[in-house]
Amino acid sequence: MQRPYNFSAGPAAIADEVLAQAAAEMLDWRDTSGRSSGMSVMEMSHRGKEFISIYEAAEAGLRELLAVPAHFRILFMQGGGLAENAIVPMNLSALRQRTASPGHADFVLTGSWSQKSHKEAARYCSTRVAASNAASGHTTLPAPATWTLAPDASYVHVCTNETIHGVEFHALPDLAELGCDAPLVIDFSSHVASRTVDWSRVGLAFAGAQKNLGPAGLTVVVVREDLIGHALPICPSAFDYKLVADNHSMYNTPPTYAIYIAGLVFAWLKRNGGIAAMEARNVAKARLLYDAIDASGLYENRVAVDCRSRMNVPFFLRDETRNGAFLAGAATRGLMALKGHKSVGGMRASIYNAMPIAGVEALVAYMREFEKTSA
Ligand code: PMP
DSSP, rough: OOEEEESSSSSOOOHHHHHHHHHOOOOOOOOTOOOOOSSOOGGTTTSSSHHHHHHHHHOOOHHHHHOOTTTTTEEEEHHHHHHHHHHHHHHHHTTTOSSSSEEEEEEEOSHHHHHHHHHHHHTTSSSEEEOGGGGSSOOSSSOGGGGGOOTTTTEEEEEETTTTTEEOOOOOOOOOTTTTTSEEEEEEETTSSSSSHHHHHHHOEEETTTTTTTTTOOOOEEEGGSSSSOOTTTGGGGGGHHHHHTTTTOOOOOOOHHHHHHHHHHHHHHTTTTTHHHHHHHHHHHHHHHHHHHHHHSEEEOSSSGGGSEEEEEEEESSGGGGHHHHHHHHHTTTEEOOOOOOTOSSSOOTTSSSSSHHHHHHHHHHHHHHHTTT
C-alpha cells in the first residue's frame, strides 16, 4: 500500500517499516531470541525484564546514533518541549547561586519557540534577551559574536531549529569562544537526529519525540552530568533531573509504548546508515525543495539562505488567493498537511528523516505543475 506523503510538522511521518513492525508485534512482543512474551508492549510492567530490555536498547540506540558522550545522561521524560521550558529553569537556574534560589538565564530569540521558552522561564528565574532576530521578521539568525551574554547567566537558551519560521543554526554557537562559561541549552525538538551534534558545545538538549524520533508523549533530555542535582525546591519531584536520572527515567511510570516505538525508529535509522546518511539525505531533500522554490515565479521562501531549515520549509504563494486551490490539488495527489502555521500563513513542508526523497520529488513536481496551470 502506497500511503500519502505526510508533510506535517508533528506529530509527523514515521517510516512504514517501523509501523509494520509495531503492528506485527502488537499482540505478542518477542525478545531478540524470538521468545514470546504473550503481551503487547502497552501491557507490560515498566519494571519487568521485557520492558527493561526494550528501554535499555532504546537508550543505547539513541546514545550510539547521536554519539552522546559518557558524561551525559539520557532521560526519557514526559510533558514535551513546552514542559521543558519550565523544567529547565527549575533545574538549572540556580547553578551559579550559593543556595537553591533562582538565578539568571540568557535567551536568544529567533522565532516562536524560543520566545515561548523565554516567557515560560521568566516565571521561574530572571531572564535576559541576549539577541533577537525580530527586526528581520525571524528570517535571519543573529551571529553569536553579536550576542550580549550576561557574565552571571546560569545557562544560555537557544532553539536550534525554529519549526514555525524555518530558521536553523547550521553550527552550534561556541559559548566558550565568546568568553561565556555558562552551559548552552538547546531546544532541538524539530531537528534532533537529522544531523550530528557537537556535544562539546552543549550542556543540555531537549526534544519532543513527535517529529523525528517517534510518537508524541516522550520527551528526550540529554544532559551533562554536572548540571544534574541543582533543582529549585519548587521543582516537582517527577521533573527533578536528579531523581529522573537516579531512577533511570522510572521515578514515575515512563511513556512505555512511545519509548518502544522510538527504539524501533533508532534501529531503523541505524539500518539506514545512521545520522551521517540521514544528514546527507536531508541536505539533498532540502536542496531540491529550496531550488524549486527559488527558481519559480509563484513560490517564495523569505528566510536568509545561510540559515534556512533543512527540516521545516515555509513558503508562500505570491498570489495568496491560490492557497486553497494549491492545498486541495496537493491533497488529491497524496501530498498532505502542507498548510503553514496559522501565525505565519502560507505553506510549510516539514521534511523530517522519515520523508523519503521521492516524497519531496512528488511535491516539487506538483508545485511546478500547479504553477504552470495557474499562470
Ligand atoms: N520546541 C519546538 C522547536 C517545537 O517545534 C515544539 C512543537 N512544535 C515545541 C518546542 C513544543 O513541543 P510540545 O508540543 O511537545 O510541548
